[in-house]
Amino acid sequence: MCAAVLLLCGPASLPADVRKAEGDSVFYRMYLSAKEKGNMEEAMKSASIFLESMDTSFVSQDASSLAVELSEYFEDCFKFSKALQWRLFxxxxxxxxxxxxxxENExxxxxxxxxxxxxxxxxxYGTSAQELFSETGDRASLLRCVNLLGAVxxxxxxxDNSNRCFRRFAQGAEEIxxxxxxxxxxxxxxxxxxxVSDSAKTRSLIxxxxDLCKGMNDTTWLCKMYINISASYVNGGNFSKAKESLSMAAPFLSDIEEFGQYYHYLGVxxxxxxxxxxxxxxxxxxVSYYEQGEFPERQQSCLELLQELYASEGxxxxxxxxxxxxYEISRDDRRGDAVIDLFRARGELMEQSRREEQMAREKDRAVSLAVGISLVVLIGAVGFIVFKRREYDISRREQELASRNEIAEFKRMSQFxxxxxxxxxxxxxxxxxxxTEDGGMKAELARICNVLRETKDRDEWKEMKAFVPKFNSDFYKNLIQEFPSLTINERRLCVxxxxxxxxxxxxxxxxxxVQSINTARGRLRKxxxxxxxxxSIQEFLSKFN
Incomplete structure (x- = not known):
């Protein structure tokens, strides 16, 4: 994401509106005192209490500025929920x-x-910011919005739209x-x-x-680039290059996100x-670094590997x-709904644009007013019906998927x-x-152990067979004949x-x-x-078809 300059602004003296609430002013003075001493954690704690206990009828521009400072502080600490709370305030x-x-606020x-x-x-909000920056003529900020929308x-x-936004952003950056x-x-x-699995091009771009970071002597971005290129090497199975890239990043690590990624990739x-x-x-x-901020998906990626490692060690x-x-980590997975809301928002913006164009045409062509209104109403009605039907179908499928996911997670816990x-x-x-010294007893115990192992492997095979029918193909038989030591999960990944x-x-x-799949791919290549x-791994596997 594009990193904007943080505007840290705080009142130098107690605002007039604040003085009306003497109880609150104590915390405000504590905030000023702690900030003067350089104790930002204590200062922000006092500022939070001050704003939370303030009578909203006395809230002023100064209080709003203090909330902005709180938001920027928590964002720097990677506590994004609190940062969002104070930015909205x-x-x-x-x-x-x-x-x-x-x-800038949008x-x-x-x-x-x-x-x-x-x-x-x-x-x-990214679209709103884009429109406002268009009015200011600030092209650099406008490009930041394009990049953000590409990320969404x-x-x-x-x-397709993501790639379009990123390339438009790159072209604009070169032009300015x-x-x-x-x-x-x-x-x-x-x-x-x-x-899209083009690792060579990925490394070329990074x-x-x-080279650009070195030319600018920008160690902040240089650190992030070394970490990113190490991930590409890991996915390609070149672990020595991955370690070399991480060692280059190590001297420049500066925040919990970078430290977390550094140890995460070393662990992988x-x-x-x-x-x-x-x-x-x-x-x-x-995990210890990720826990200090809000990185739930990355924590889960580490914990998933830790669970497998501990189990393999007994x-x-x-x-x-x-x-x-x-499973305790909160996963407020809104992505399915986000796709619907995303296109709903786009549709509303397009409809708004059409209405504005219609109003402009009405000034010059009054005769076409009735026809224009009828056309807009007709398109809107048809679009609304189609949208509602699609929304219902998507909602129904999401409910079915959610039920299957719950069953799958329960089965995973039970199987474990x-x-x-x-x-x-x-x-x-x-x-x-x-x-035991009894030879017959030893043989019987060994037989029971073999039965238990065969039963376990057979149950896993049944699960896999039910999931992907292509496991009976010639490709699968040829692959197993060549590599009989592949695990169940590795065979499934090959398919x-x-x-x-x-x-x-x-x-x-x-x-x-995605991180888990990439990790499994790297292990499979080896x-x-x-x-x-x-x-590529696909080219290698194609010879078994």
């Missing part, structure tokens, strides 16, 4: 009529709605010769390119960003290289704890507990077999990749995060013996 009582100030709100996952609101389209899986904006634009195009690399102890340590460190208590924490019980039983029986499904599509089918970037 400031907007409600703001009296400034300057178009530029209002445009843009900041759009960013915060984006960071909190409310993409319908992000689109609404990307999250809502409208990749703004290197900072160009870095952001190229990075976002790289993210889009990575989605490498260009790195260790996991793929089967350095389990180191992977666990790095993932725990990543530490089922910690494995269960990681899985429990995974069953697997732990089976593994524990096999372990106990194996231990008993080594301790999906051979079907030319993208990472996003596989994520939607399996209900796993297991299949694919090295370098010259051959």
């Amino acid at each position: 400031a907007r409600k009582y703001q009296q400034d009529s300057d178009v530029r100030v209002r445009a 843009y900041r709100l759009a960013k915060l709605y984006y960071r909190t996952g409310q993409y319908d609101k992000a689109f609404e 389209y990307y999250v809502c899986k409208d990749f 010769n703004d290197s900072s904006l160009l870095i952001i634009a190229l990075n976002n195009i790289a993210v889009y390119t990575n989605t 490498s260009r960003c790195i 690399i260790d996991y793929l290289e089967e350095n389990k102890s180191s992977a666990i340590d790095n993932l725990i460190a990543a 530490d089922f208590k910690d494995a269960y704890d990681a899985l429990h924490r995974y 507990k069953q697997d732990m019980l089976v593994e524990e039983t096999i372990g106990n029986l194996s231990k008993l077999g080594t301790e 999906f990749l051979n079907m030319n499904l993208t990472t996003k599509e596989i994520s939607d089918i399996t209900r796993q995060s 297991k299949l013996g694919i090295t370098g970037d010259t051959v």
Whole structure:
């Protein structure tokens, strides 16, 4: 996202309106005192209490400015929900009529709605900011809005419009010769390119960003670029290059998000290289940083890997704890509704534009008034009926999907507990077999252990068979004959990749995060013996068709 300059503004003395509430003024003076001493955490705490206890009839422009300062503070701390709360407070009582100030506030709100996952609101406020910046003639700020809308389209899986916005943003940045904006634009195009599995082009774009950062001596963006290119190397299976990129980023790490990503990616690399102890340590460190802000999806990605690592080490208590924490994280998943709201907002804006054009034409062509109104009403009625029908169908499908997701999550928890019980039983029986001197008893215990393992594998096979019918194909038989050691999940991933499904599509089918799918792809490349970037995993698998 485009990083705007933060305007930290706070009143130097107690405003006249505030003095009317003497009880509140105590906290205001505490805020001033703490801020003067450089204790911003205590200052913001006092400011929050002051504003929350204030009589709204006395709220002034000074109080609104203080709310803006609170919002910027919490945004810097990556606590986006609180930042959004105070930005909305400031907007409600703001009296400034300057178009530029209002445009900046709308843009900041759009960013915060984006960071909190409310993409319908992000689109609404981003569009509003775009219109206001158009009035000011501030092209750089206008381009920031285009970039933000591109990010919203990307999250809502409208990749065509997302790509269009990112390329428009890059073209504009080049035209106004703004290197900072160009870095952001190229990075976002790289993210889009990575989605369509073009890792070579992704790294080429990020490498260009790195050169620009070095030329500007901008270590902040340079750090982010090194982290991003390391992720691309991980997805391509080049772990040495990924580690090298992370080591270059290490000296420039400056906030909890960057530290979290740094340890997160180190943990993923260790996991793929089967350095389990180191992977666990790095993932725990990543979670500790992510917990300090609002990064729920990234926390879940780390916890998912930790659960698998603990289970593979036989530490089922910690494995269960990681899985429990995974499901405890609040996942206010609004993305399905966001897609509907996004296009509803677009439709409303288009309808508003048509009405304004109609009113302008009416001044010059009064004769066409009746025909024009009838046409608009007819189009609106048909559009409303079509929209309502589509909205009903989407709502019904979302309800069905939500029910299936709940069942899938319950089955996953149940299967995990069953697997732990089976593994524990096999372990106990194996231990008993080594301790007994009776040869017949040893043989019987070994037979029981084999039956338990075969039953577990057979149950997993039945689940997989029911899910994807293409597992009986010649491709699948040829693949298993060549690589019999592939796990159930790895075999399933091979089938999906051979079907030319993208990472996003596989994520939607399996209900796993994109990060998890990319991690699994990296591990699979290593297991299949694919090295370098010259051959894609799809090309390698195609020879088994």
